[in-house]
Amino acid sequence: MQSIENRLLSRVYGAGRGSAFSQDGFLDLGSRAAVDKALSRLVEKGKIRRLTRGLYDYPKAHPELGILAPDPDRVARAIAGKFATRLQPSGAYAANLLGLSEQVPAKIVFLTDGPSRTVKIGRQEIQLRHTTPRNMAAAGRLSGLLMQALRHLGKEHITAERVKHLKRSLPAKERQRLLKDLPLAPAWMHPFFRELAPN
Secondary structure, three states: OOOHHHHHHHHHHHHOOOOEEEHHHHOOOOOHHHHHHHHHHHHHOOOOEEEEOOEEEOOOEEOOOEEOOOOHHHHHHHHHOOOOOOEEEOHHHHHHHOOOOOOOOOEEEEEEOOOOEEEEEOOEEEEEEEOOHHHHOOOOOHHHHHHHHHHHHOHHHOOHHHHHHHHHHOOHHHHHHHHHHHHHOOHHHHHHHHHHOOO
C-alpha cells in the first residue's frame, strides 16, 4: 500500500506543472491531519509550494526567470474547490485575458455562484465574489468574458481599434455564439456583439 504522501504526489504530478490545489482535494486519501502532514512534508522537500494557508501549487519553472507566479485561474478553481461552483473572470482581469489591457491587475476578481472568498498570494490578491444568477448566465463562455471586460472598460473606451483586435484574436467559431447570448448582455453592448459576430 502506497503512503498517503506518495499517492498525493502521484496525483499532483498527474495534474502537471502549474496546477493548484487545496487539501480538500485529497481527503479521499486519508484524514485531514494525515493529508496536511503529507502536504507539509512535500513543501519541505520542495516538491510543491505553499501559496497560502491550505492552498498549494506544483509550480512551473522558466529557464531564465526561475519559479513562476501561480496561474490565477487555476488558483481560483482550487479556492472554489469542493463547491461545485462556476467562475467568471471579471473586471480588469477579464480585459487582460482578452488582450484589451496589458496591465495585470494586483487584485484579480472572479464572479462566482458559490461563496465569496479572498486569498493573498505574494503581492497578488485573488477574490471570488458571489454574484447574481444573471451575471453567471454566460459563465465559461466567450460572451461572459466579453461582457465583464466591456463593463470594466465602459462604452466610451471601446474603440474601433479594440474591436478590430478582438476580431483578429478571437476564433470566428467562438464569435459566432455571441448572437445566441445577446439577450444576456446589457442593451448598450448589443452593437459590439453584432459587430464581432461573423457575417
